[in-house]
């Protein structure tokens with residue numbers, strides 16, 4: 001499986017981000033805490049590399065806390081500024097504003113030296129679809145100015161958003177990475193960042209249950225009331241039977257896959273992280 005999913009509007013949006021980046025003081029990349037590696041967009045990171053960056057590990061409420069801690073430490077070791085958040089339910093405005101001010105200190109000092117009164121800090125928010133950019137922006141602005149949605153690609157046009165703090169935000173459309181290998185494709189589909197239609201549902205579901213068997217076996221046993229020690233396929237058959245998901249006497253793997261992914265995406269399987277940091281030397 002090699003996924004190549006880059007609709008024309010994403011190419012246009014990337015070009016627009018390049019142009020608008022001149023107008024901001026720093027950027028903020030919103031990652032999914034469950035997949036901090038797979039939710040990175042290296043093309044956008046390259047475009048925004050010349051100015052300070054704040055990394056948000058969002059949806060931390062859905063991620064494994066120990067793994068999130070390991071990710072924060074790994075990123076901090078690489079001198080990255082990182083915060084783990086639940087953008088939906090936490091009030092983090094003051095923390096984000098403070099972090100942005102620390103990151104922009106040299107710029108702000110220069111402004112003061114020039115006698116400029118302007119305290120505003122312009123921050124571009126970017127990330128792949130569904131990572132929670134709009135939710136994050138809405139919390140910071142205290143309004144429902146950015147559209148949120150369960151489906152990827154809800155934000156289409158760039159827009160400036162005022163907040164009660166000194167931050168002025170630039171919302172950008174979610175941009176998916178251009179090319180990805182199998183693991184990244186699977187992780188992005190399991191978390192709902194990629195629309196299922198792009199991939200085969202059964203293949204995604206089967207790979208997911210095998211991941212669960214290997215890494216969170218006890219969660220599967222508890223959640224679906226299964227005997228311990230089943231293979232992924234056996235577990236799918238058992239779950240299918242309980243759901244009454246059968247076609248022509250066989251397990252309806254599409255339905256079982258959909259159910260598993262829905263449960264995972266809604267956090268019904270508990271706090272699960274799909275990736276752990278690898279201490280590579282690359283930033």
Ligand SMILES: Nc1nc2c(ncn2[C@@H]2O[C@H](COP(=O)(O)OP(=O)(O)O)[C@@H](O)[C@H]2O)c(=O)[nH]1
Pocket residue numbers: 058059060061062085086087088089127128129130131132133134135136147148149150151152153154155174
């Ligand atoms: N559990 C949880 N859900 C979140 C969080 N942030 C966003 N969401 C949900 O994730 C989905 C996508 O969010 P959205 O802000 O539209 O993502 P965007 O495409 O990056 O703008 C929505 O259903 C949000 O309610 C979070 O921190 N925790």
Ligand SMILES: [Mg+2]
Pocket residue numbers: 133134135146147148149154155174
């Ligand atoms: Mg959005």
